[in-house]
Amino acid sequence: MSETIYGFIGLGNMGGPMAGRLLDAGYPLHVADSNPAVRQQLAARGAVAHDSARAVGDAADVVFLSLPDGKVVEQVLGGEQGLARAGRAKCVVDLSTIGPAAARRAFDTLAAQGIEYVDAPISGGPTGAERGTLAVMVACPPARYEALAQVLSTFGKPFYLGAEAGQAQVMKLANNLLSATAVAITSEAMALGVKAGLDPSVMIDVINAGSGRNSATMEKFPKAVLTGTFNVGFAARLAHKDVRLCLEEAERYGVPMVVGSSVREMLVMTTAICGRDADYADVARVVEDWAGVKVRARQ
Template identity: 55%
Template sequence: MTQPVLGFVGLGQMGSRMALRLLEAGYPLVVCDRVEASVAPLVAAGARRAESPREVADLADIVLGSLPTPDVVRAVALGTDGVLQGQRARCFIDLSTTGPRIAQQVGAAFAEAGRVALDAPVSGGITGAAAGKLAIMVSGPRDAFDEIAPVLAVLGKTFFCGEKAGQAQVLKLANNLLAAAALAISSEAIVMGVKAGLDPSLMCEVINASSGRNSATQDKFPRAIIPRSFDFGFATGLSHKDVRLCVDEAEAMGVPMVVGSAVRQMLAVTSATYGADSDFTSIAKVVEQWAGVEI
């Protein structure tokens, strides 16, 4: 069976690694990004360059996107030079974290045109993207999911969340809220211990053998905070965007987000203090600064 030609729009830290895995798996690949430095390595590895999402969709059967914000996803998918305007592609897979409302808009527009869009946000960071070990949450028509499952299997483990557009996005927002909340509250707990004279590595060891263990104490503190590299690989601005989306969506659904709102504020302070491009583990530095100690 001939492999489909794939298109990939958005070659940032996540997208570039996912695109390379698809290329290395033997899929013909067409790529597009506004940053030439992101496109060149994939072209050198055998991908074909396109100048716009529309051109990608003129050349590919299936188009994947990994994009930073809901507005960018809307423009890439539905804009005048977007994927929906292409003549060949019949399926658009959005790997971004955008919230359910954008997924519903995109899904409805593609369905009206006789095509299909699936929202497929991913979790696992740049390490998971490079290793093909992402968790991929997918929602949309089941037959379309079954058709594209082999493509997504190159990138990680898939979880079918339902046929309603946006269901995968809700699950991804919930996951990212939990990750950010764990980082924020663990920063407060570890800083408290350090101020009392405890060793932060010992604290993480004990916490991870106890009921307080979480993704921050198990991974982010040992890898990026205690060594003071603050380079876990996820930008503060993106984490803030995800948590803001989660809180906004929850409020629209009538679900209270008391703790989530506090996490959103902590990320807003971190972004204002260290910049949106800082690593989101910098949230620990905010707590350090307030407490007058250093982990």
């Protein structure tokens, strides 16, 4: 049997490290990105760089996507130089967070060309992408999942969610709603404590030893808020996109999202106040400004 050739489209904060892990594991890899500089960085490590998605699909059997939203995925799949027009690729594994409706549309676009679509969003952030510790949520036919399991393990731990495109997206949106809620509510709790005269570093230690611990208190606040760097590495606008998609899916199923709606509004305000390039951690900065405190480690 001939060797499977892989492709990777989207070499940003998440895609770049994941593509690098494939190269480090010895997989033959063809890559594309709108940024020529990141293409060349991977080419210097052994990848073959291309300037279009179609060119990657003409060279590879299985193509991974790591793209910012559903609109970009639709363009990469169905555009003039899209994967749907490629001559070789027979499987597209979409690691992006695009929501269930967009995943189903992507499935239909590729199915019409005899190409299999695998819904496979990831969680774990840039650090997880670098270390290969991501959670990889996968929805596709069982046989395809078995065929992909080994290569997916290069990125982290795969979890099988079901056979239908969109099921893994629901899991990812639920996860990201919890993550965003943790950031928002931790920002409020920490601002209250500091306003009352508590040491924020001690607060974090107490919370992490108690029932209030969460991903924000364990990782994001020690790294990006107590230090004042506000550099989680994930844009607030993308967090808003994920929460918005989650609320849309909840409405589709008739599930109330009272808390989720408040978190969405907090992310809207953060982007409006701090700008399009606002980091996820800037939610805490906004709450700090409102409260008139700085949640910083004491020297």
